[in-house]
Amino acid sequence: MSEPKSRRRGAELERAILDAAWAELREVGYARFTVEAVAARAGTSKPVLYRRWKNRAELAVAAWQQRMPAFGDVPDTGALRSDLLTLFTRIGLRTGSMMSEMVAGVMAEAFRHPEVADLLRSRLTQPMPLTEAVREIVERAVARGELAPLHLPPRALRAPLDLVRNEYITCQALDGAVLEELVDDIYLPLLRGLRLD
Amino acid sequence: MSEPKSRRRGAELERAILDAAWAELREVGYARFTVEAVAARAGTSKPVLYRRWKNRAELAVAAWQQRMPAFGDVPDTGALRSDLLTLFTRIGLRTGSMMSEMVAGVMAEAFRHPEVADLLRSRLTQPMPLTEAVREIVERAVARGELAPLHLPPRALRAPLDLVRNEYITCQALDGAVLEELVDDIYLPLLRGLRLD
DNA sequence: CCCCTAAGATACTTTGCGTTTCTTAACCCT
DNA sequence: AGGGTTAAGAAACGCAAAGTATCTTAGGGG
Incomplete structure (x- = not known):
């Protein structure tokens, strides 16, 4: 939760985000899947996600594909x-x-x-x-x-x-x-x- | 479009709304189907629609059912x-x-x-x-x-x-x-x- | 060791759902 | 016919969430 100050980057950060996205999908489903919640859960912020995926649908598909x-x-x-x-x-x-x-x-x-x-x-x-x-x-x-x-x-x-x-x-x-x-x-x-x- | 001041009621109004909803669905599809646009097109306002259908999904299904x-x-x-x-x-x-x-x-x-x-x-x-x-x-x-x-x-x-x-x-x-x-x-x-x- | 890239925080704009409030038209009923 | 009730219509609001813009700062590479 309250990770220290270490700032993750690149692949490590990306995996953490996809993990968080997958967890959100499992817990609340796609209808209530919000980019903000994923960012919070991953301990980062929305712009970081939007730099990697064009929109919430692509984020969800990416998480799905990796964890299926x-x-x-x-x-x-x-x-x-x-x-x-x-x-x-x-x-x-x-x-x-x-x-x-x-x-x-x-x-x-x-x-x-x-x-x-x-x-x-x-x-x-x-x-x-x-x-x-x-x-x-x-x-x-x-x-x-x-x-x-x-x-x-x-x-x-x-x-x-x-x-x-x-x-x-x-x-x-x-x-x-x-x-x-x-x-x-x-x-x-x-x-x-x-x-x- | 600019219908006179006659205020429609009941079944007549309902039909006009469903007509407008159906037209919107055909023109813009469900993804861009907005309650406000339907109200405007039918020459009425949102609360009138929400008095009849619980949400936009039910409105769409109602229009679909009638016009299918x-x-x-x-x-x-x-x-x-x-x-x-x-x-x-x-x-x-x-x-x-x-x-x-x-x-x-x-x-x-x-x-x-x-x-x-x-x-x-x-x-x-x-x-x-x-x-x-x-x-x-x-x-x-x-x-x-x-x-x-x-x-x-x-x-x-x-x-x-x-x-x-x-x-x-x-x-x-x-x-x-x-x-x-x-x-x-x-x-x-x-x-x-x-x-x- | 400095510098540049990308992370992280904050706040903003926009859109659209669903609600609230209020006014007024039209129907109904005696 | 007239008065009261019901529902239509208008405007504005609260809210959530998408997506964006701005700025600060960490940390890795040269």
Whole structure:
């Protein structure tokens, strides 16, 4: 809190600010996320932040990007359904209710600051590790004979993330029952319905 | 513009306000949608609006609800794919780029005013006419023999709307190619993969 | 050791939400 | 018809928070 007089600089200061921003996002959410509070928490002041990020949305995205938990290993439980449930659950944890609130809030601001929209979109639509995880899970299911061989278009690879995010954005919550619905009523049927080309 | 001195009341005034709000939403979008501008445009003043709606989000949702174009008849082109394309296109028109901007903006505010979240959620997840349209299209396809008989869970009925909305929210745009992808790569395979129970 | 960059503090401008107060027009009711 | 009640309209305010400008000063590099 009352750090002594040592004046931090450069990367050290930047990390402290992002830590503070992340903590604020977790505690109060994006709607109540203020630049002033972040500055105070980091023991610095607003101009220091505005020298590094153009506006509060970019600050939030930067903090998010740095602190977002990793996906971890590709689930391998021996069965397609449980692999998918594990994956969907992890996506849910990673997305988190705070996260979708942030997506909504940042998107809303993106219409005033168009460059923010591009930044966010790139984070939303290109999580390579995730799409590769989906591909691997499906390939193993095909190898086991659980699924007929199939062609997976990019949109189907992205679908798990889209489904979970949509649920968060519209309902601000996500429990186990909903995850099962997404897997059983949407994604598994989708995979069964895809064929080779 | 410079209406005479006649002082409108009740329903007449309310309609004029919602007209003004709708016009503002179309012209400047939700991000720049201000209560003051709506009041000015309607030739009245802020307190009149705040007597009717708790905050700007509810005003926007009210205007949206009243002016949202109808879905029209259930498409019946004689083939499943073209029925779905027609339906998806109409959903896209109805949603509109402005609309998803509003969804994002309103959702962002919903975290300060929880009652707004409920209001919006009810508009997003229960468009009965749409789900019934999906059901009818699918039933006709089954009758024609295009699809095997299947059980359609609620989430699958909602999926077309969810898919289109997700695309708008993440990409702020939606063209014909994307609509075809949603139909060919996601929704048609999903329908083919669903079975009885 | 000095100097120049960037940190930190303070205070300001602006914008827009939501409120308060007051006046006055229009409807309603007997 | 007239008087009273209700709600419209106008103006101004408080407040929060974004973003900016000004100035002082620490501390690292030459």
